[in-house]
Amino acid sequence: MDIESWRKKIDAIDLQIVALLSDRAVAAQAIGKLKQATDLPVYEPNRERVIFEKVRAANKGPLPDIELVHIYERIIDVMRALQSDELASQRSASAKGKDARTGETGKQS
Numbered sequence: 826m827d828i829e830s831w832r833k834k835i836d837a838i839d840l841q842i843v844a845l846l847s848d849r850a851v852a853a854q855a856i857g858k859l860k861q862a863t864d865l866p867v868y869e870p871n872r873e874r875v876i877f878e879k880v881r882a883a884n885k886g887p888l889p890d891i892e893l894v895h896i897y898e899r900i901i902d903v904m905r906a907l908q909s910d911e912l913a914s915q916r917s918a919s920a921k922g923k924d925a926r927t928g929e930t931g932k933q934s
C-alpha cells in the first residue's frame with residue numbers, strides 16, 4: 826500500500842477511536858453521577874490498576890506495554906476530569922466563546 830492508502834486507513838481508524846472514546850466518556854460520566862449520588866470518590870486507584878493490567882494483558886504489539894499504559898493513564902485522567910465536571914463546563918464555555926475559568930468572552934468592549 827502507498828502512503829495515501831495508509832493515511833486513509835489511519836483516518837478511518839481515527840473515526841473509530843473517537844467514537845469509542847466518546848462511548849467510554851459516556852460510561853465514565855454515568856459512573857461519575859452514581860459516585861456523586863453515593864458520595865464515592867472520583868479517583869479509584871485500585872480500579873485503575875486493574876484496567877492497566879487488562880490493557881497490558883490484551884496488548885499484542887507493536888506498541889510496548891509501557892506506552893499503551895501511558896496512553897491509558899492520559900485517557901483516564903480526562904475521564905476523571907469529566908466526572909468532576911471540569912471538562913463539561915470547559916466545553917460549554919468554549920461553545921459560547923467564553924473562557925472556561927473566567928467566563929469572559931475574550932472580545933474587546
Ligand SMILES: O=C(O)C(=O)C[C@]1(C(=O)O)C=C[C@@H](O)C=C1
Nearest residue numbers: 853856867868869872873901904
Ligand atoms: O471505574 C470507575 O470507578 C470510574 O470512575 C471509571 C474510571 C475510568 O475511566 O475507567 C475513571 C476514574 C477512576 O479512577 C477509575 C476508573
